[in-house]
Structures are given as structure tokens and as C-alpha cells.
Amino acid sequence: MTGTEAHEDLRLAVRKLCQRFPNSYWRELDQQRTYPEAFVQAMTEAGYLGALIPKEYGGLGMSLVEASIILEEINRSGGNAGPYHAQVYTMGTLLRHGSEAQKRAYLPQIARGDLRLQAFGVTEPEAGTDTTSITTAAVRQDNHYIVSGRKIFISRVQHSDLMILLARTTPLEQSKKKSQGLSVFLVDLREAVDHGLTVKPIRVIMNNETNELHFNQVAVPVENLIGVEGEGFRYILDGMNAERILIAAECIGDGRWFIERATQRAKERSVFGRPIGQNQGIQFPIAQAHIHVEAADLMRFRAAERFDQGEPCGAEANMAKLLAADASWEAANVALQTYGGYGLAADYDIERKFRETRLYQIAPISTNLILSYIAEHVLGLPRSF
Numbered sequence: 524m525t526g527t528e529a530h531e532d533l534r535l536a537v538r539k540l541c542q543r544f545p546n547s548y549w550r551e552l553d554q555q556r557t558y559p560e561a562f563v564q565a566m567t568e569a570g571y572l573g574a575l576i577p578k579e580y581g582g583l584g585m586s587l588v589e590a591s592i593i594l595e596e597i598n599r600s601g602g603n604a605g606p607y608h609a610q611v612y613t614m615g616t617l618l619r620h621g622s623e624a625q626k627r628a629y630l631p632q633i634a635r636g637d638l639r640l641q642a643f644g645v646t647e648p649e650a651g652t653d654t655t656s657i658t659t660a661a662v663r664q665d666n667h668y669i670v671s672g673r674k675i676f677i678s679r680v681q682h683s684d685l686m687i688l689l690a691r692t693t694p695l696e697q698s699k700k701k702s703q704g705l706s707v708f709l710v711d712l713r714e715a716v717d718h719g720l721t722v723k724p725i726r727v728i729m730n731n732e733t734n735e736l737h738f739n740q741v742a743v744p745v746e747n748l749i750g751v752e753g754e755g756f757r758y759i760l761d762g763m764n765a766e767r768i769l770i771a772a773e774c775i776g777d778g779r780w781f782i783e784r785a786t787q788r789a790k791e792r793s794v795f796g797r798p799i800g801q802n803q804g805i806q807f808p809i810a811q812a813h814i815h816v817e818a819a820d821l822m823r824f825r826a827a828e829r830f831d832q833g834e835p836c837g838a839e840a841n842m843a844k845l846l847a848a849d850a851s852w853e854a855a856n857v858a859l860q861t862y863g864g865y866g867l868a869a870d871y872d873i874e875r876k877f878r879e880t881r882l883y884q885i886a887p888i889s890t891n892l893i894l895s896y897i898a899e900h901v902l903g904l905p906r907s908f
């Protein structure tokens with residue numbers, strides 16, 4: 524079987540699973556702002572939650588190309604890969620930088636779905652995009668680190684057992700460089716919540732379980748430090764290329780869903796005695812958005828293949844994320860326009876997916892920060908911050 528045939532089989536398998544969760548399922552959850560428990564359970568049973576976990580730790584040992592196909596197909600079905608995607612790339616920090624004992628203790632349980640590692644706590648209210656300015660502190664006391672501080676916009680905390688946390692172990696003033704003195708921890712949320720950790724939900728534009736976290740002297744055992752103390756920022760950066768590529772694939776899925784819907788609607792909806800899609804004013808924006816989605820998809824695969832071959836892929840991963848997020852947002856606007864007033868009615872799902880895909884202009888990395896990366900690191904322009 525060639526690589527492409529295997530990919531086609533994977534696509535079909537994910538598509539089949541997604542058919543059990545039609546748009547009405549996602550719409551209802553969106554209206555109630557609830558978590559897709561049944562969907563995540565089905566993904567777990569299929570083994571997909573352990574997609575990138577190597578086989579020796581009980582996972583599927585897939586390539587990033589394959590994992591990206593799973594995410595694309597979820598969004599392409601009209602669903603939202605958000606409740607699933609974090610586990611795919613969050614565990615990469617543990618996989619790449621955790622000790623053998625940590626990997627043996629956690630990865631098989633995560634792959635089986637017995638433990639959920641769905642939360643990733645980096646962003647803070649004051650620091651925002653400037654991650655090295657975070658102030659959440661982890662101070663060593665005997666066999667524990669005592670964590671105090673605040674995090675904001677942290678997803679899926681209420682549906683996760685573990686969280687990867689970035690905190691400062693050396694105060695900024697005492698660190699040689701801003702990027703030093705930061706460390707990564709595996710926080711057991713089952714123990715931390717109500718033992719110093721307060722979780723306050725934040726309602727956002729789409730159905731994403733988002734929270735503000737307040738750490739008040741939360742004790743984290745020293746054995747939960749991942750890698751070397753003070754090196755955490757580098758570990759977080761290490762995971763970013765995979766994250767950008769996977770998010771790009773979700774955007775491609777969204778883009779294709781919007782184009783399919785817009786095309787179908789343009790053929791079926793008749794106004795002035797003919798299908799609206801007969802007007803070039805309707806046709807051309809759909810065609811243009813389609814071209815942009817397909818072009819972005821090439822960059823997504825180029826980035827994912829380079830990643831899988833262990834080649835540098837920072838430029839490609841960032842470009843793929845930007846191109847795909849822009850293409851899906853363009854396709855969302857085109858679909859909304861094609862649907863007219865119906866696009867704004869919840870029953871047609873366009874407005875839901877429109878809200879969902881808008882997120883990717885801002886999180887997990889905003890468009891400006893990608894442009895800044897390309898300007899400085901690829902083109903060698905002077906640093907601006």
C-alpha cells in the first residue's frame with residue numbers, strides 16, 4: 524500500500540467516525556455550550572487520542588501528516604477538532620522532554636484514554652503574547668514546587684486530568700536572558716483543583732471550554748518537573764511547529780467545508796428565476812476562496828513532511844498556519860455571503876463554523892506574530908520587540 528493509499532484509508536475511517544456526529548450534534552452542543560463528551564469518547568476508542576504517541580508507549584505512532592489528516596477530516600465534517608487537538612500535540616512536550624519514568628507512567632494511560640492530557644497553561648493576563656514575561660512562579664520547597672499566579676484563556680481544564688504548565692522558577696531579574704528561568708510542569712488537576720487552584724469559566728465566541736486559573740500556593744511534586752529546570756521556554760517552542768501545522772490542517776478542513784456548503788447552496792438557491800450560482804458575483808468569490816484553500820494545503824503538507832523527516836520546518840509551519848487560517852476565514856465569509864440571511868441563522872451551521880474558524884486568526888498564535896517570525900527569522904529584518 525502506498526503512503527497516499529494509507530492516507531486515503533485513514534481519511535475514510537475518520538470520515539466514517541465523524542458521520543456518527545452530524546452537524547446537528549455540534550449545533551446542539553454549541554447552543555448549550557457543552558463539551559463533546561461522546562465524540563471525544565469515540566475518538567479515544569478508535570485510538571486517535573494517542574495518534575502521535577509512539578507504539579512502544581501504546582499509541583498509534585503516526586506521522587504528523589497522518590495526525591493532521593485526522594484533524595482536517597473532523598473539521599471538514601462540520602465538527603470541531605478543538606476538544607481533541609490539544610491531546611495530540613500537548614503530549615509532545617512530555618514525549619520529547621520527559622524522563623523515561625514519566626513517559627512510562629503517563630503515555631500508555633493517555634493513549635488508552637485513562638488519563639486526559641488536554642490542558643496547556645501558558646497565557647497570562649499581564650504578559651499576553653510576550654510569553655517570557657509571565658510571572659506565575661514555582662518556588663522549590665523540599666519535595667515540591669509551590670505555584671502561585673494567574674493564567675487566562677486556558678482550554679479544557681474541566682475536561683482534563685493533567686495540565687502542562689509553564690511557570691517561572693527563577694525571577695526575571697535574576698535570569699541572564701528573558702527566555703531562561705522558565706520551567707514546565709505536569710500538574711495533576713484532580714489534586715490541584717480546590718487545593719489552591721481555582722478555575723473560573725470564560726464564555727467566548729465559540730463553544731470552547733475556556734478558563735481563567737488562579738494558583739494560590741499549589742503544591743506540585745518535584746517529580747512532575749519536565750526536563751531541566753529553567754529550560755522550559757525552549758521545550759514549549761519545540762512543540763510549536765507541530766501545533767501550527769495541525770491547526771493549519773484544521774483550517775483546511777474548515778475551508779473545504781465552507782466551500783462545499785457555499786457551492787451547494789449557490790446551485791440550489793434560486794432568486795430572480797435562476798440559481799444564484801449562475802451569477803459571477805457569487806461564483807468568483809467561491810472560486811477564489813477554493814484556490815486559496817488548495818494553495819494553503821500544499822504548504823501544510825510541505826511543512827508536515829519536513830517535520831516528519833526531521834528537517835527544519837519553522838518557516839513552512841508558520842506560513843502554513845497563516846495561509847490556512849486566512850483561507851478558511853475567507854471561505855467562511857464567502858459562505859456566509861452566499862447564504863445571505865440564512866447564513867446568520869443557527870440552523871444552517873454557517874454562523875457556528877464562522878465563529879469557530881475566526882479563532883485561528885488569534886489563537887494559538889496570532890497573525891501578527893507569524894508575520895513577525897517570517898520577517899525576522901526568515902527574511903532577516905531587524906527585531907521589533
Ligand SMILES: Cc1cc2nc3c(=O)[nH]c(=O)nc-3n(C[C@H](O)[C@H](O)[C@H](O)COP(=O)(O)OP(=O)(O)OC[C@H]3O[C@@H](n4cnc5c(N)ncnc54)[C@H](O)[C@@H]3O)c2cc1C
Nearest residue numbers: 643644645646651652676677678727731886887889891908
Ligand atoms: C478560545 C481561546 C482558547 C485559548 N486556549 C489557550 C490554552 O489552552 N492555553 C494557553 O496558554 N492559551 C490559550 N489561549 C490564549 C491565546 O494563545 C492568546 O489569546 C493569544 O496568544 C494572544 O494573546 P493575548 O490574548 O494576550 O493578546 P495580546 O498579547 O494582548 O495581543 C493583542 C493583539 O496585539 C497583537 N500584538 C501583540 N504584540 C504585538 C507586536 N509586538 N507586534 C504586533 N502585534 C502585536 C497580537 O497579535 C494580538 O492581535 C486561548 C485563547 C482563546 C481566545
